[in-house]
Amino acid sequence: MNILVWHVHGSWTTAFVQGPHDYLLPVVPGPGGRRSPDGLGRARTWDWPAAAREVTPEALREEQIDVVVLQRTRDLELVREWLGREPGRDLPAVFLEHNAPGLEPGDGPIPHTRHPMADRDDIPIAHVTHFNRLFYDNGRAPTTVIEHGIVDPGERYTGELARAAVVVNEPVRRGRTTGGDLLPGLAAVAPVDVFGMGLSGLHEAYGLDPDRVALHDDPPQAAMHAELARRRVYVHPVRWTSLGLSLLEAMHLGLPVVGLATTEAVEAVPADAGVLSTRPERLWEAVRHFMADEDAARLAGKAARAAALERYGLDRFLTDWDHLLREVVR
Numbered sequence: 001m002n003i004l005v006w007h008v009h010g011s012w013t014t015a016f017v018q019g020p021h022d023y024l025l026p027v028v029p030g031p032g033g034r035r036s037p038d039g040l041g042r043a044r045t046w047d048w049p050a051a052a053r054e055v056t057p058e059a060l061r062e063e064q065i066d067v068v069v070l071q072r073t074r075d076l077e078l079v080r081e082w083l084g085r086e087p088g089r090d091l092p093a094v095f096l097e098h099n100a101p102g103l104e105p106g107d108g109p110i111p112h113t114r115h116p117m118a119d120r121d122d123i124p125i126a127h128v129t130h131f132n133r134l135f136y137d138n139g140r141a142p143t144t145v146i147e148h149g150i151v152d153p154g155e156r157y158t159g160e161l162a163r164a165a166v167v168v169n170e171p172v173r174r175g176r177t178t179g180g181d182l183l184p185g186l187a188a189v190a191p192v193d194v195f196g197m198g199l200s201g202l203h204e205a206y207g208l209d210p211d212r213v214a215l216h217d218d219p220p221q222a223a224m225h226a227e228l229a230r231r232r233v234y235v236h237p238v239r240w241t242s243l244g245l246s247l248l249e250a251m252h253l254g255l256p257v258v259g260l261a262t263t264e265a266v267e268a269v270p271a272d273a274g275v276l277s278t279r280p281e282r283l284w285e286a287v288r289h290f291m292a293d294e295d296a297a298r299l300a301g302k303a304a305r306a307a308a309l310e311r312y313g314l315d316r317f318l319t320d321w322d323h324l325l326r327e328v329v330r
Contacts, residue, residue, distance in 0.1 A: 093122075
């Protein structure tokens with residue numbers, strides 16, 4: 001199939017474009033030499049296969065498009081503008097929902113958030129977690145869940161550095177949602193490395209000591225994986241979000257997990273893979289334990305990897321998407 005899909009979430013798209021199809025990625029110039037969110041094209045920090053092709057809006061009209069994967073309501077407008085076709089009516093379409101409800105402006109109160117596609121029955125919503133499908137009001141839209149899949153980075157854990165790793169994007173802007181306010185408590189029990197985008201101002205926002213909390217702003221994925229694997233434990237302080245792909249990547253690498261028992265994390269992380277709790281003091285106790293006991297950390301990391309491979313493997317993910325896309329196209 002020829003699949004029109006936007007580069008919205010780099011880690012998710014990295015897995016999606018590993019399939020046997022052609023993936024048409026819109027590319028649109030933006031101000032200052034950057035690319036517009038309407039068309040980011042191929043990733044620059046991930047290695048994507050040649051079947052993931054950049055296409056300008058003008059060139060899209062010359063392409064035979066079998067199905068479109070929408071990820072924002074804006075994508076509906078772009079399909080109409082660029083192709084002169086209506087998604088779901090004269091172009092098969094799926095709406096991929098990455099987010100948990102309540103994360104976007106105008107979402108409304110949880111658990112009463114009504115999905116923007118809830119009033120349509122011609123475009124199925126594919127949620128990435130069962131939690132998200134449960135908490136959205138999906139209205140009359142057909143729904144399914146296709147859980148994440150990960151390109152396996154391999155079991156690379158050494159845990160040689162007695163430090164905690166956190167991966168979070170824009171923690172200053174997102175604040176309590178991603179648990180930035182919990183970092184001082186974590187830093188009190190272990191030195192911390194924070195990886196992600198938009199980390200500027202994090203020390204100032206939460207009074208963090210640079211000697212205890214090091215920032216690694218927007219590293220390439222391969223470099224981040226290599227560095228994560230050297231840290232003793234992965235900490236997931238996120239209060240409210242969809243299931244973070246960085247958590248699943250850390251589990252694939254073989255890191256033990258300490259995190260908040262919220263949203264889908266309680267389903268993703270089994271008891272022998274680390275510690276989940278809604279009590280920060282319980283989490284810091286677990287971090288201390290893994291810092292002091294390398295064998296316990298390694299055993300928990302092996303359990304985390306086994307669980308991630310079983311539930312979030314790439315083959316299952318691609319097979320599930322193939323089934324859904326074929327059904328929509330038919």
